[in-house]
Amino acid sequence: MSSRCGVEIKTVEDFVDSIIDGRLLQQIKNLKSNFERPIIVIEGTQDIYGVRNVHHNSILGMMATIAVSYGIPIVQTKNFKETSALLQIIAKREQEETGKDFSLHADRKPVTLKEQQEYVVSSLPGVGGILSKPLLKHFKTIKNIVNSSEKELQEVEKIGPAKAKQIKDVVEGEYKES
Secondary structure, X not given: OOOOEEEEEEEHHHHXXXXXXXXXXXXXXXXXXXXXXXXXXXXXXXXXXXXXXXXXXXXXXXXXXXXXXXXOOEEEEOOHHHHHHHHHXXXXXXXXXXXXXXXXXXXXXXXXXXXXXXXXXXXXXXXXXXXXHHHXXXXXXHXXXXXXXXXXXXXXXXXXXXXXXXXXXHHHOOOOOO
């Protein structure tokens, strides 16, 4: 998903099987150590307590361990389509929260004028790939963004007073070498 968010997807059967064969705890530990915001998705409509001959307290105990001891949320989806939709929403939230558009900030350099403009604007505080396009659409040029007032910046959706102030502080703040 991102450097912060990792998702382990398991079918109902695989979830229960991984409790039985002992691999679930190691997978949980790996997920927790590699991601700041890990998530477990259990996919399927089967009765989780009727899949295998496992006492329901064992399953509940593992879920409690995952949620409480490791702080990892568990989400259940009906099928792969619902899982896919969930992953898209998680990715969008990650982009909004981090201000990073994964495709925009890839390792390749921006080539076109449009990409270069989006890249420059996305580097402003709190802007990222998500807000760079609306800012450019509203102001037309980077120069107009830089020359705008805090009040004018706030005319763009999702740019509030705090974000507008941060942008103006960076744009107008004097560079200090040390």
